[in-house]
Amino acid sequence: MSNLTENGWEQKVLDHVDRLENELVKLCQDIIRIPSWDRETRGEAEVAHRVGKTLEHRGIQTEYFSSHPNIDNLVATWKVNKGKRLLFNGHVDVVPPGEDWTVDPFAAEIRDGLIYGRGAMDMKGGVAAMTMACCALHDLEVPLKGTLILNAVGDEERQGTLGTTWCIENAWEKIKADAAVIPEPSGMGPLGYAVNIGEKGPVWVKVTTKGKKAHGSMATAGKNAITIMLKLLQALEEAKPPSIPPVLTREDVVSQFAMALKKESQQIESLIQEAGESNPLSAVLEGLDATSMNIGTITGGVLTNVVPDRCEAQIDFRILPGQKPEEMINFIRFHAERLGISTDCDMEIIEAIEGSVVPTHRQNKLAVTLFNASTEIAGPSVFFLVPFATDGRLLRRAGIESTVAYGPGNTVLAHTVDENVAIDDLIKATKVFAVSIIRYLGVKN
Ligand SMILES: [Zn+2]
Numbered sequence: 001m002s003n004l005t006e007n008g009w010e011q012k013v014l015d016h017v018d019r020l021e022n023e024l025v026k027l028c029q030d031i032i033r034i035p036s037w038d039r040e041t042r043g044e045a046e047v048a049h050r051v052g053k054t055l056e057h058r059g060i061q062t063e064y065f066s067s068h069p070n071i072d073n074l075v076a077t078w079k080v081n082k083g084k085r086l087l088f089n090g091h092v093d094v095v096p097p098g099e100d101w102t103v104d105p106f107a108a109e110i111r112d113g114l115i116y117g118r119g120a121m122d123m124k125g126g127v128a129a130m131t132m133a134c135c136a137l138h139d140l141e142v143p144l145k146g147t148l149i150l151n152a153v154g155d156e157e158r159q160g161t162l163g164t165t166w167c168i169e170n171a172w173e174k175i176k177a178d179a180a181v182i183p184e185p186s187g188m189g190p191l192g193y194a195v196n197i198g199e200k201g202p203v204w205v206k207v208t209t210k211g212k213k214a215h216g217s218m219a220t221a222g223k224n225a226i227t228i229m230l231k232l233l234q235a236l237e238e239a240k241p242p243s244i245p246p247v248l249t250r251e252d253v254v255s256q257f258a259m260a261l262k263k264e265s266q267q268i269e270s271l272i273q274e275a276g277e278s279n280p281l282s283a284v285l286e287g288l289d290a291t292s293m294n295i296g297t298i299t300g301g302v303l304t305n306v307v308p309d310r311c312e313a314q315i316d317f318r319i320l321p322g323q324k325p326e327e328m329i330n331f332i333r334f335h336a337e338r339l340g341i342s343t344d345c346d347m348e349i350i351e352a353i354e355g356s357v358v359p360t361h362r363q364n365k366l367a368v369t370l371f372n373a374s375t376e377i378a379g380p381s382v383f384f385l386v387p388f389a390t391d392g393r394l395l396r397r398a399g400i401e402s403t404v405a406y407g408p409g410n411t412v413l414a415h416t417v418d419e420n421v422a423i424d425d426l427i428k429a430t431k432v433f434a435v436s437i438i439r440y441l442g443v444k445n
Helices: 006-019 021-032 043-056 120-139 164-170 216-221 225-239 250-261 265-275 281-286 326-338 365-377 392-398 423-441
Strands: 061-068 071-079 085-091 114-116 147-153 179-182 193-199 201-210 292-300 310-319 345-352 381-386 403-405 420-422
Touching (some): 006 021, 006 423, 021 120, 043 061, 071 120, 085 120, 085 423, 114 423, 120 147, 120 420, 120 423, 147 164, 179 365, 179 392, 201 225, 225 292, 225 326, 250 265, 250 281, 250 381, 365 381, 365 423
Parallel strands (some): 085 147, 179 403
Antiparallel strands (some): 071 147, 201 310, 201 345, 292 310
């Protein structure tokens, strides 16, 4: 059997993943049933250990790295040979369930082929899929030419300091790799699947305007900070934030889908519109073209009859890979100066993450491998850019430039009520991972 070709191994592994369906579903359900959003509980650690158990049971080596009394980050290493190293990094924490669920968010109930629960797609489904892909290959003793590493981390939803960042700083030798996959949900609803080659960066800016207090009946004796703020915000809205040529445009993606689905671009546009509000594909696609801006909060004034001396607004920019956060400050300052109000305005970055992207993705081995496997196994696929931040940015910054996000579930439905993942998507993602591992690392024959 050891002289099977790469293609021969792929066939065996695809069949074996089908045989593992029950175990895959059970693992996904088990980890959904462990609530892992509350740092006061052991949830994040327990999920890591439940994942680890599946691997240990097969003799795959695991280690746990505690970054917090309640977070144990798992690193599992299956070293078959010296050669390339491929890392899978998935987070085990979730966001709080919130209100209005029609099912129990931690029961992992199955209805019509969908597993429901907080984290089903973001991203316990992805964690289950990466784990079972590794198990499928290990069960068959596929003679990979390299090393496969699984890293299940905590703390992603709170920026990753105690999860991926912690592992980069404290267990780098264990997780360093030539390329990495982040199994975050990347389905595109009715259109197909996305191989995410990068992400935009959130830049949050606090703007404060200063005025002078006076009695409301003698307003001209004072200086109204709210009025100054309104002028500035109006100018920013009209000007639009500075942008650079994007890596991928909405038009690119629509034509990629048109090609993948063998349809006209116009028909793709109709599908996007039909997806409707419950699936805001259109908004995600528009986000590709330019830096976006949202005025998120505004506060000011103390009483109706007092001229306000202070007003504060917070703005959420999503910058494109290649842009610097400071450019957003310069943008605001430019308009404040133009309006002659710069001495009345302060601006400060309160959160900044730069965008990041796999360079020349169409020539990148991992990106192309995932793209081809997804096209063959899952369905129509495109290269895409995630509109929000993932731990991928941390791995790219640490030196694993070839970090790609791909996983089961629909990108735009993460964090919503009645979150769910289709069992069919779980199986497809597991197969895409298993086949991609074979193709990326290669097999001995
Ligand atoms: Zn996530």
